[in-house]
Amino acid sequence: MTTLHEPAATAASADLSVWPASATEPRPGDLAVGGVPLAEVADRFGTPVYVLDEAEVRDRCRTYRNAFPDADVLYAAKAFLCRAVAHWVHEEGLGLDVCSAGELELAVTAGFPPERIVLHGNAKSPHDLRTALRLGVGRIVIDSPSEIARLAAAVGPDGRQKVMVRVVSGISAGGHDKIRTGTDDQKFGMSIADGYAQHAIARILDQPQLRLTGLHCHLGSQITGVKPYLVAVRRTVGLMSRLYEQHGLVLPELDLGGGHGIAYRPGEPALDITALARRVRAELTEACAANGLPVPRLLVEPGRAVVGPAGIALYRVLAVKRTGDHVFVAVDGGMSDNPRPALYGVRYAPRLIGRHSAAAPARVTVVGRHCEAGDVLAADAGLPADTRPGDLLAVPVAGAYHLSMASGYNLVGRPPVVAVREGLARLLVRRESLEDIRGRDVGL
Numbered sequence: 001m002t003t004l005h006e007p008a009a010t011a012a013s014a015d016l017s018v019w020p021a022s023a024t025e026p027r028p029g030d031l032a033v034g035g036v037p038l039a040e041v042a043d044r045f046g047t048p049v050y051v052l053d054e055a056e057v058r059d060r061c062r063t064y065r066n067a068f069p070d071a072d073v074l075y076a077a078k079a080f081l082c083r084a085v086a087h088w089v090h091e092e093g094l095g096l097d098v099c100s101a102g103e104l105e106l107a108v109t110a111g112f113p114p115e116r117i118v119l120h121g122n123a124k125s126p127h128d129l130r131t132a133l134r135l136g137v138g139r140i141v142i143d144s145p146s147e148i149a150r151l152a153a154a155v156g157p158d159g160r161q162k163v164m165v166r167v168v169s170g171i172s173a174g175g176h177d178k179i180r181t182g183t184d185d186q187k188f189g190m191s192i193a194d195g196y197a198q199h200a201i202a203r204i205l206d207q208p209q210l211r212l213t214g215l216h217c218h219l220g221s222q223i224t225g226v227k228p229y230l231v232a233v234r235r236t237v238g239l240m241s242r243l244y245e246q247h248g249l250v251l252p253e254l255d256l257g258g259g260h261g262i263a264y265r266p267g268e269p270a271l272d273i274t275a276l277a278r279r280v281r282a283e284l285t286e287a288c289a290a291n292g293l294p295v296p297r298l299l300v301e302p303g304r305a306v307v308g309p310a311g312i313a314l315y316r317v318l319a320v321k322r323t324g325d326h327v328f329v330a331v332d333g334g335m336s337d338n339p340r341p342a343l344y345g346v347r348y349a350p351r352l353i354g355r356h357s358a359a360a361p362a363r364v365t366v367v368g369r370h371c372e373a374g375d376v377l378a379a380d381a382g383l384p385a386d387t388r389p390g391d392l393l394a395v396p397v398a399g400a401y402h403l404s405m406a407s408g409y410n411l412v413g414r415p416p417v418v419a420v421r422e423g424l425a426r427l428l429v430r431r432e433s434l435e436d437i438r439g440r441d442v443g444l
Contacts, residue, residue, distance in 0.1 A: 020053040029356030034420030039354035047316040048333035054421040056310035061092035067277040076303025077103045079400040083110035084428045097301045101131035155209040166216040167197040169235045218257025224269040233283045241291035255299035265349040304400040311399020317391040327364040334368015335375045336409040338402045348378045354392040357384035
């Protein structure tokens with residue numbers, strides 16, 4: 001992925017290694033991204049606020065295009081989607097992977113070509129399917145046998161829809177049990193091992209309205225090694241071989257999903273995208289040759305690895321409390337705008353910005369403002385010992401699965417999103433107001 005630039009004004013790479021490549025420290029204690037001081041963003045737009053480095057997003061899209069020149073790269077919208085992001089990834093040559101009618105409609109109304117969109121999900125509603133067919137989505141990934149007849153009926157006798165089948169390869173991979181989707185004991189897909197996937201594919205072949213183009217195999221999230229993907233290639237090609245023997249079926253596509261791991265704190269591992277592309281391509285070529293099959297076109301679905309490192313969350317410190325041996329630094333956001341620490345125990349490396357501190361670092365717990373003991377944004381974080389109310393904290397690697405998973409807990413309102421590029425900041429998504437919340441409450 002992108003590497004840290006080394007201009008004279010840039011801090012040591014070890015200190016900013018998980019920040020966008022444009023991150024600089026023009027003066028001690030100040031931090032700028034995309035040429036915009038983060039303290040100025042906080043003053044102009046308020047806090048909490050999410051900052052997205054447009055150049056970093058675009059550069060990461062290009063990294064994938066260069067690593068996978070003969071594949072379809074689909075941005076996984078669930079990581080974070082707004083109209084600007086849809087526009088950026090489209091301009092950079094990526095397709096789109098969506099999970100709902102809402103994501104699909106937002107993308108299409110922003111100008112994204114529907115034929116370059118894939119819809120999947122384990123429990124698609126009738127509205128999801130109708131919207132996908134009405135807008136002309138490129139492919140629909142069938143996740144369960146019950147979808148087959150339902151989708152065929154929705155397509156109608158004179159229609160045609162390209163579909164893929166999500167298969168479970170029996171591989172345990174990912175950063176947490178809750179985000180491992182390649183095993184047989186979770187809700188997604190149909191198992192290769194017990195023949196369930198093969199049986200469903202036979203049913204699809206009996207539906208002339210549905211054109212099966214390939215297999216979809218997503219293993220999980222935050223995977224930092226290449227080996228699980230290689231095993232998935234071998235097992236899915238094995239299924240393709242059996243389908244050819246049984247039905248004479250040659251599938252032209254294989255979607256290996258995403259789940260590409262990134263570093264949230266300095267020193268953590270991240271998936272090497274170039275190595276992944278090279279070794280997957282070699283494994284796929286070898287496995288197909290061994291089974292006498294043509295090599296299918298590869299699809300990959302990065303989401304977190306595109307927008308995660310491009311995002312920064314800015315918070316204002318509201319209180320500092322010492323309880324026994326613990327120091328709690330409370331900020332004006334929390335689990336309503338970032339539920340990931342509460343869900344997965346994720347750890348971040350927040351940084352004091354806006355002023356220079358000569359105080360020694362101290363171990364603190366950065367907590368949110370919500371009425372939950374589990375509302376912790378950063379456990380065992382290193383901040384200056386003189387951190388005080390009014391200070392600004394910046395949390396890097398905040399572009400994925402923060403705002404997209406945000407809630408209305410305590411009716412706080414979701415933060416805005418601000419894009420920065422070449423010294424300019426512009427609002428992409430406005431702050432959710434009390435008027436927005438009241439507008440949905442229609443009865444007494």
